[in-house]
Amino acid sequence: MALAWPLDTMHTTSTLILILAVFGASSVEMVEALTIVVAAGVSRGWRSALEGAATAVVVLALLVGFIGVPLIHYVPIDTLRVVVGALLLVLGLAWLRKAILRASGHKAPHDEDRIYAETVAELSGGGDGGGKSRDGVAFAVAFKGVFLEGTEVVLIVVSLGASQGRLGLAALSAGAAAVVVAGVGVLVARQLSEVPENTIKTVVGVMLTSFGVFWVGEGAGVRWPGSDLAILGLVGFFVLVTLAATAWMRSLLPVPTSVTSS
Amino acid sequence: MTVLRRSLRAFGHFWWDFLIGDSPEFVLATGVIIALAFLLDEGRLVATIVLPLVAAAFLLGSTYRGRKRAARPAAQEEAPASRVSPPTP
Numbered sequence: 001m002a003l004a005w006p007l008d009t010m011h012t013t014s015t016l017i018l019i020l021a022v023f024g025a026s027s028v029e030m031v032e033a034l035t036i037v038v039a040a041g042v043s044r045g046w047r048s049a050l051e052g053a054a055t056a057v058v059v060l061a062l063l064v065g066f067i068g069v070p071l072i073h074y075v076p077i078d079t080l081r082v083v084v085g086a087l088l089l090v091l092g093l094a095w096l097r098k099a100i101l102r103a104s105g106h107k108a109p110h111d112e113d114r115i116y117a118e119t120v121a122e123l124s125g126g127g128d129g130g131g132k133s134r135d136g137v138a139f140a141v142a143f144k145g146v147f148l149e150g151t152e153v154v155l156i157v158v159s160l161g162a163s164q165g166r167l168g169l170a171a172l173s174a175g176a177a178a179v180v181v182a183g184v185g186v187l188v189a190r191q192l193s194e195v196p197e198n199t200i201k202t203v204v205g206v207m208l209t210s211f212g213v214f215w216v217g218e219g220a221g222v223r224w225p226g227s228d229l230a231i232l233g234l235v236g237f238f239v240l241v242t243l244a245a246t247a248w249m250r251s252l253l254p255v256p257t258s259v260t261s262s
Numbered sequence: 263m264t265v266l267r268r269s270l271r272a273f274g275h276f277w278w279d280f281l282i283g284d285s286p287e288f289v290l291a292t293g294v295i296i297a298l299a300f301l302l303d304e305g306r307l308v309a310t311i312v313l314p315l316v317a318a319a320f321l322l323g324s325t326y327r328g329r330k331r332a333a334r335p336a337a338q339e340e341a342p343a344s345r346v347s348p349p350t351p
Contacts, residue, residue, distance in 0.1 A: 082296060082299075085296075086292045086296060089288070089291070089292045089295065089317065090280070090281055090288045090289060090292055091280070093285070093288045093291065093317065093320065093321050093324070094283065094285055094288055096321055096325075097285055097288075097321060097324050097325050097328055100321075100325050101325060101328055101329060104329075106328070106329040107328075151276065152280075155280075209317060209321075212292075212317075213295065213313050213314050213317050216292075216295055216296055216299050216313070217299050217309060217310065217313055219299075220296065220299030220300045220309075221299075221300075221306070222299055222302075222306050222309045222310060222313070223306050224310055225307070225310060230310070234314055237314050237318070238314070238317075238318070241318045241321065241322070245321065245322055245325055248322075249325060249326075249329060252326075252329060
């Protein structure tokens with residue numbers, strides 16, 4: 001009875017972090033995908049764009065089922081954790097690096113407005129989709145956008161879900177994020193640039209890196225103090241590292257030279 | 263056959279971009295962390311300190327290296343054209 005509370009806390013903590021990580025990652029990728037779908041819909045016709053997006057979502061869901069379920073049932077848990085941890089580490093560190101470079105001003109922020117404008121300009125030529133008949137270009141562009149952005153989400157869902165034996169919960173979190181982003185997209189139409197994408201990316205990067213280090217260690221036999229609660233400690237550590245790195249990188253920005261006209 | 267070849271190539275491209283991309287040092291970092299996790303099995307508490315530190319060191323090093331390449335026009339890295347180019351009929 002005395003052990004019930006700590007064990008519950010550990011499971012609740014790891015479950016909460018799992019949901020947040022998948023939801024956040026899915027949100028970021030879906031914002032990018034939605035920009036392309038909206039651009040295809042506006043310039044070529046909504047019917048084909050939505051069909052393309054829906055088809056990609058179905059293919060991604062099938063991938064989760066076909067890859068995730070066998071992973072849980074047939075791969076030894078320790079091997080799975082090392083492989084999953086490695087994937088999460090590569091993905092998480094890459095996201096953090098990009099987020100730090102953007103937050104510190106070394107890299108231009110992801111500009112949904114620019115991507116939207118460029119996509120519309122590119123699709124506007126070459127015939128009118130009409131909005132009523134099927135348009136192959138709108139379908140292909142929407143499918144490609146959702147599928148490419150969604151593949152990373154599938155990797156995260158399968159990795160985190162399989163390593164914790166909660167594939168269904170991870171898939172639900174990703175689905176919820178897709179619904180929320182689509183809802184926001186419908187309400188705000190082209191105002192997707194308002195979404196604080198870099199902040200979400202930083203948070204998700206921290207979580208993926210923390211999970212990655214944790215699972216690699218677990219799979220190799222490392223016993224983390226506090227078991228799953230150690231993930232919180234790792235999250236705190238990587239938040240500090242990210243803040244420090246952002247401040248350090250800002251200090252390395254070249255000082256702008258003042259231009260005075262005489 | 264062409265479709266199969268194109269699919270395999272796209273699959274290979276995806277994994278290359280995903281694992282290597284513009285930050286190949288993270289694959290190296292992951293390899294080092296996995297090796298350390300197995301090597302430090304006699305001092306498991308040490309591993310819980312060393313593994314996050316190694317990940318942080320690689321992140322800082324890679325970010326520092328990335329600032330030079332990021333100084334190039336951002337459009338080069340984030341060009342969405344490849345994502346949205348319509349397929350040839």
